[in-house]
Amino acid sequence: MDGGIDGIWFNDLGDYYEMYVFQCKNSPGLKDNELDKFRNDVKDIFVDGNKVGKTKISDLAPFIDEYKNITQNGKIIDIKLFFIFNGNKVDPNYGNNEHIYNAYNNPDRFFLIYDSNWIYEKISSMAKNHRNKVEFTFHP
Numbered sequence: 001m002d003g004g005i006d007g008i009w010f011n012d013l014g015d016y017y018e019m020y021v022f023q024c025k026n027s028p029g030l031k032d033n034e035l036d037k038f039r040n041d042v043k044d045i046f047v048d049g050n051k052v053g054k055t056k057i058s059d060l061a062p063f064i065d066e067y068k069n070i071t072q073n074g075k076i077i078d079i080k081l082f083f084i085f086n087g088n089k090v091d092p093n094y095g096n097n098e099h100i101y102n103a104y105n106n107p108d109r110f111f112l113i114y115d116s117n118w119i120y121e122k123i124s125s126m127a128k129n130h131r132n133k134v135e136f137t138f139h140p
Helices: 031-046 059-072 096-104 115-125
Strands: 009-014 016-025 077-083 113-115
Touching: 009 059, 016 031, 031 059, 031 077, 031 096, 031 113, 059 077, 096 113
Parallel strands: 016 077, 077 113
Antiparallel strands: 009 016
16 A cells, blocks of 8 residues: 555755655566656655545555645655666666666656665675684584
């Protein structure tokens, strides 16, 4: 009942807000219809106030209410969309990924696509090795 939206976070910056919206797909291939749907669903549900009557969005009610309260108080909300998929933007088995990535990934328009390589690199760069090497000899 989340309308396909996997995460939302509001960042209060004083004069305005940023709204981070996430959609994750456990798929190795990018599909332009999924990216279009994600972008349009966020616009339909939040910006346009669900005038199209989308159903199955009851889990988004608290976020819709927060969005309305912020905008009714005269604050601007910059919406930033993040599409995360379990594939790679350059993949010989999914040749369309790179083309779709290049067509849709646009930081200037706050639409970002992250692939599994980016996620693994990010986690690796943040993770610290907490384990000390233990050397032992096993005698059965």
